[in-house]
Amino acid sequence: MVPYPVVAAEHSRTELDPETQMTRYYNAVGVIMQSPRHGTSSGTKPATNTGNPSDGSGGGGSGGGDADSGNDTDQ
């Protein structure tokens, strides 16, 4: 087992812009930052998941109640 490469989050808070439906990223002092624009297969936080066998609705695991992935290691 090795640590998956993880992009360290530089923002401290996110919210949805109601007009654009895009995410606003804020730094630790509440100033809007540029979007990180990663989008590689490096791990990302917070937890996300893609479609899962047998549920597909983003329920975190293979339909049987597995713990949700804490990192997105999808490529």
Added chain:
Amino acid sequence: MTDTRPVLIVTNLDDPTADVVIEELNERGTPVVRFDSGDFPAKLSVDAEITVDGIRGTLSTPTRVADLTAVRSLYYRRPSGFAFPHLDPQDARFAIAQARYGVGGVIASLPGCLYVNHPHRIGDAEFKPAGLVAAIDAGFLVPPTLVTSDPDRARAFLARNGPAIYKPLSVPLYKIDDTACTVEVAEVTAEQIDDGVAGTAHLFQQRIPKTGDIRATVIGDRVFCVRIDSDLLDWRTDYDRLKYTVVEPPSGIADAMLRYLARFGLVFGAFDFCLAQDGRWWFLECNPSGQWFWLEPETGLPLRAAMADLLERKS
């Protein structure tokens, strides 16, 4: 006539790839409704009635309302998943199941909607054995592969097909000291196999000597192929050591990718190939939810526009 039907984007808040797609759709004047299924029920609601005329109703977020009968397309990205942290584990399990099959079931049943990709089809395609079988049927070269929990079978396969590698069949959350870890794709020999193999399923695959890797991104019927050069067995482990070159696929490969996607009912796929020393492409895997946007600034390929075209249903 202007198409006023919205594009639904299903993802968590920290998804820069979704943002660039939404930005492109905004510039084109295409309405977007973004939501995270994990926001249900606090900030997401679904009201669906199933009638003799089909499903009808609305999906509502704090900022948008979508008519379930008039969704142009749905881009299924990376939702955070249903969660009920205020409930005890048993009640939470019940509530999650109701949300999954209720809200998830409605989201998966929108009439006339183009799914990029349909979440259930994504689930089907995430099984590596199914993907490898589909790849052979589609006409790809596929390295000899074994899935087993029998140490003797593993040793025999490795002795016959080595050098070979071990790959996890799936990568669930695995934390060591609170750090998420994964099993490194690595070469393995028959001598390294012990009885631990009997503990669960393992995938072993012949290692094809390579001169490079290929990432092919298929968006609708458009195929974008990039050669990736590095000194890494698995290029995904260090993006700083990669060199990118746009390439054309060999004859028949593009059609095979479209056949593969059609087999699973997908309209998007991120294919990984190993480029052999004789120039042939060997199928490694296809991720139905793979990342792709990072390749645009590296290569200039118009991936974001292609994705917006697909979601707008222009392609």
